[in-house]
Amino acid sequence: MKKIHKILISLVLLLSVGIGTYLLIGNKVTEAKTPYKEITQKQLQEKISNNEKTIVYYYKKDCQYCKQASPLIKNSVKAFKADIYQIEVDKYDGIWEERNMVGTPTIVYYKGGYEISRLEGVKTQEMYNRWFSAMKKVN
Known part of the structure; x- marks a missing residue:
């Protein structure tokens, strides 16, 4: 059970970092001069x-x-x-x-x-x- 919990927390963190990176970089690309x-x-x-x-x-x-x-x-x-x-x-x-x-x-x-x-x-x-x-x- 602890292993599944750790995997879920890792996935949530990874997903959060991925979404945050996309939002930061995505906005820079669309705002390109x-x-x-x-x-x-x-x-x-x-x-x-x-x-x-x-x-x-x-x-x-x-x-x-x-x-x-x-x-x-x-x-x-x-x-x-x-x-x-x-x-x-x-x-x-x-x-x-x-x-x-x-x-x-x-x-x-x-x-x-x-x-x-x-x-x-x-x-x-x-x-x-x-x-x-x-x-x-x-x-």
Whole structure:
């Protein structure tokens, strides 16, 4: 009986340590820093007006396609060491018309005050990599 009691106590302790570790590490993983920098519509317009080279990821929090595309885009951003800004489109009235958007996710590269290239919808990792590679060459 004492042996079963010791085994149960050991299992409870082991399970407690496992759950505690998961909660600590799990939260750190989900809080991992994103490579995207938040930017407002006004800040973006200033960058475009100042002829700054800027890549912007337009997204919606509740967009299933954005949730599929975001990790792929993030991989490309890291691989090509790209600076990228993000705008949550639901925060800004009129942004769809102002930026000629038909859906999310949308990535746009601005240079010299103009839109140079745009990628709309969910793409493959290879397509994102090709796009970021091409935008790097445009610089």
